[in-house]
Amino acid sequence: xxxxxxxxxxxxxxxxxxxxxxxNAYPGLDDRALIGRVSERDPAALEALYGRYxxxxxxxxxxxxxxxxxxxxxxxxxxxxxxxxxxxxxPARGSFASWLLTMTHHKSVDRVRREETHRKxxxxxxxLDDRPDPGPAVQDEAWSTLxxxxxxxxxxxxxxxxxxxxxxxxxxxxxxxxxxxxxxTPLGTVKTRMLAGMKRLRTSLTGxxxxxxxxxxxx
Amino acid sequence: xxxxxxxxELAVGHALNxxxxxxxxxxxxxxxxxAACERAVADHRESxxxxxxxxxxxxxxxxxxxxxxxxxxxxxxxxxxxAPVRLEPRRQRRTIRMTTAVVGVAASAxxxxxxxxxxxxxxxxxxxxxxxxxxxxxxxxxxxxxGARRVELSGTGQAVAIVxxxxxxxxxxxxxxxxxxxxxxxxxxxxxGRVTAAGTFDMHGGQVTVIHQGLNIGTDTQRLLVTREAGxxxxxxxxxxxxxxxxx
Numbered sequence: 001x002x003x004x005x006x007x008x009x010x011x012x013x014x015x016x017x018x019x020x021x022x023x024n025a026y027p028g029l030d031d032r033a034l035i036g037r038v039s040e041r042d043p044a045a046l047e048a049l050y051g052r053y054x055x056x057x058x059x060x061x062x063x064x065x066x067x068x069x070x071x072x073x074x075x076x077x078x079x080x081x082x083x084x085x086x087x088x089x090x091p092a093r094g095s096f097a098s099w100l101l102t103m104t105h106h107k108s109v110d111r112v113r114r115e116e117t118h119r120k121x122x123x124x125x126x127x128l129d130d131r132p133d134p135g136p137a138v139q140d141e142a143w144s145t146l147x148x149x150x151x152x153x154x155x156x157x158x159x160x161x162x163x164x165x166x167x168x169x170x171x172x173x174x175x176x177x178x179x180x181x182x183x184x185t186p187l188g189t190v191k192t193r194m195l196a197g198m199k200r201l202r203t204s205l206t207g208x209x210x211x212x213x214x215x216x217x218x219x
Numbered sequence: 220x221x222x223x224x225x226x227x228e229l230a231v232g233h234a235l236n237x238x239x240x241x242x243x244x245x246x247x248x249x250x251x252x253x254a255a256c257e258r259a260v261a262d263h264r265e266s267x268x269x270x271x272x273x274x275x276x277x278x279x280x281x282x283x284x285x286x287x288x289x290x291x292x293x294x295x296x297x298x299x300x301x302a303p304v305r306l307e308p309r310r311q312r313r314t315i316r317m318t319t320a321v322v323g324v325a326a327s328a329x330x331x332x333x334x335x336x337x338x339x340x341x342x343x344x345x346x347x348x349x350x351x352x353x354x355x356x357x358x359x360x361x362x363x364x365x366g367a368r369r370v371e372l373s374g375t376g377q378a379v380a381i382v383x384x385x386x387x388x389x390x391x392x393x394x395x396x397x398x399x400x401x402x403x404x405x406x407x408x409x410x411x412g413r414v415t416a417a418g419t420f421d422m423h424g425g426q427v428t429v430i431h432q433g434l435n436i437g438t439d440t441q442r443l444l445v446t447r448e449a450g451x452x453x454x455x456x457x458x459x460x461x462x463x464x465x466x467x
Contacts, residue, residue, distance in 0.1 A: 043291060050284060058279035060271040072283050080290045081467075084368075088410050088439055094261045101268040102234075106466055109236045114373065151273040169237040170270055176237050191228040198231045202266045 031096035039086035046083055053097065054079075057104045063171055064108035070115065074107050109173035154204035162197030165190055230256050234263035240374060240461035244446065248456045250412040257412060370443055372465035380405075380443050382467065387417060387434040387443070394422045394462060397447060403462075404453045405434050408442040416453035417443070442466050 026034060026048050037045035057078060062071035081103060089099050155163055161183075168174045168182060176194070180187040229246040232238040238246060250256050372378040381388040387405065397403060405417040418434035436443070445463035448454055 043288070046291065047284070047288075050287065054279050054284070055276060056271050058283065059274045059277045062277055063274040068280075072280065072286065075279065075283060076286050076290055079287045080294060083291050084294060085438075085467075088441065090410060093257075093410065094265055095268075098261075098265045098268040101271045102264045105267070105271070106236050110371075110373070110466060114371075147272050148274075148276065151269050155270075155273060166235070166270075169232075169235040170267060171274070174237065175239055176232050176242075177239050179237070191232065194231045194235070194237075195228045198234075198263055198266060201269075202262060205266055205269050 032091055035082070035086050035089050035096055038082060043083075046079065049082065049096075049100075050079055053100055057100065060101060060104050061108045064105065064173055065112050065115065067115070070111055071108075074104065074111055077107055078104050105170070112173040151205070154201060157204055158197050158200055161185075162193045162200065165193040166197045166201070169194065226253070226256055227259065230259040231263055234260050234267060240464070243464070244444070244457050244461040247408060247412060247414050247444075251414060251456070260412070368467065370465045370467050372443060372445065372463035374445075374461065374463040378445070378463050378465075380465065382436070385435045385437070387436055389420065389428075389430040389434065391422065391428045391430070391463075394428070394445075394447075396422050399451070401447055401449055402451050402453070404446050404448050404457070404459075406444040406446065406457055407436040407440040408444065409437065409439045410441045414444070414457065419451075419453050440467060 026037075026045065029037070029045075029048070031049070031052070034045045034049050038049065054075065058071055058075050061074040061078075062068065065071050065074060078100065082100065089096060093099075155167075158166070164183065165179055168179045169176070174182065176190050177187055179185075180190045183190070185193075226246065226249055229238065229242055229249075232242060233246050233250075246256075250260070368382045370380040370382060372380055375394060377393050378389055378391040381390070389405065394403065402419045403422060404419050406414050407417045408414045417436045417440075420428075420430040420433065422428050443463075443465050444457070444461055446457045446459040446461055448457070448459045
């Protein structure tokens with residue numbers, strides 16, 4: 001079972017006091033319990049989930065669509081989908097964080113593909129930019145910073161062509177054929193690089209979670 | 220390269236939402252019965268979720284939560300909503316917020332409806348025109364009704380699916396008219412990757428084709444896809460090229 005890569009994310013996400021999150025609301029409930037309450041039309045449970053994941057969802061959407069307003073639209077759409085279709089989450093198929101962030105990513109990519117103007121601004125160097133965050137909020141959040149640096153470190157261990165292919169697809173929303181064109185590489189090579197990169201990344205990230213003591217579902 | 224390796228590569232592209240349409244159809248068709256690929260996709264998604272945390276962490280604006288609360292209230296699940304007999308101010312505001320693409324298609328549908336009606340002087344020339352006029356009218360009413368969910372389908376041409384309950388209305392433009400030996404198929408994909416036919420339809424001549432009946436999906440449908448298939452019925456699995464797709 002390789003789904004243990006997410007728990008540390010879940011754990012650290014819970015530590016963050018977040019917008020709209022009442023720290024006294026459902027302190028003992030894990031994500032699965034919360035999404036269960038959402039399916040029973042409990043808006044406070046939805047807000048608790050937003051408190052845990054609103055920031056990473058917004059950060060991801062903003063990175064992909066590269067537009068503040070579009071990012072807000074995406075996140076609103078994501079949480080509205082959670083509200084309407086909470087029953088679609090299947091814990092047997094992965095963590096809630098994975099489900100939510102996959103949805104955020106897909107909706108962001110769908111939007112950026114419709115918004116070619118924004119997409120053209122996303123150059124390869126932009127997507128691979130790994131400068132440390134200057135924001136004061138980040139400085140105050142040691143956990144968040146540590147996690148981000150560890151993921152970036154895992155990315156940095158990938159061979160440059162693999163990292164580039166994954167970054168262009170994940171952060172740029174480019175298809176494999178588009179990446180082949182952008183990097184002047186045969187399509188088959190792009191596919192091979194992506195697979196190799198994902199395998200390496202998974203190994204690296206699994207290693208990062210060796211010290212995790214908190215599994216999803218345990219608040 | 221072995222078949223297994225090929226699908227391993229496609230699983231990564233699928234998880235990244237980076238496959239070309241033809242590869243997407245190939246993989247989704249394969250995914251239906253392959254537990255190994257289902258697991259691979261799930262694993263890739265778990266890993267990719269980590270990448271979200273590699274981005275610069277940005278606090279969402281306070282107004283976003285307010286917007287989400289309002290959207291939840293407006294979603295129709297927070298209380299009873301009025302029947303869609305006529306437009307009320309709140310519904311009009313929602314219409315204004317629709318994306319340009321949707322507005323364009325909806326406006327086209329309304330325009331075609333208006334043209335049809337004006338062209339025949341409120342008396343439809345024949346049953347076909349009458350049926351199309353009614354379909355357009357029903358689709359536009361559905362689009363504007365509370366609880367209706369719009370799904371933009373992109374690819375070849377342009378389409379908007381209007382999902383209300385199990386029923387799907389399609390407003391399409393840009394797909395070629397199909398002959399008597401082929402049919403368009405709307406496929407529904409569940410979260411587990413299972414793809415089944417939701418119904419078939421034909422493209423007629425004219426700017427916009429509206430499909431108002433015969434397309435039904437399950438509550439767990441996550442994605443809609445359109446292909447054109449040989450014959451007049453939906454095959455067991457998609458064989459034609461993927462023309463349109465959209466996430467619900």
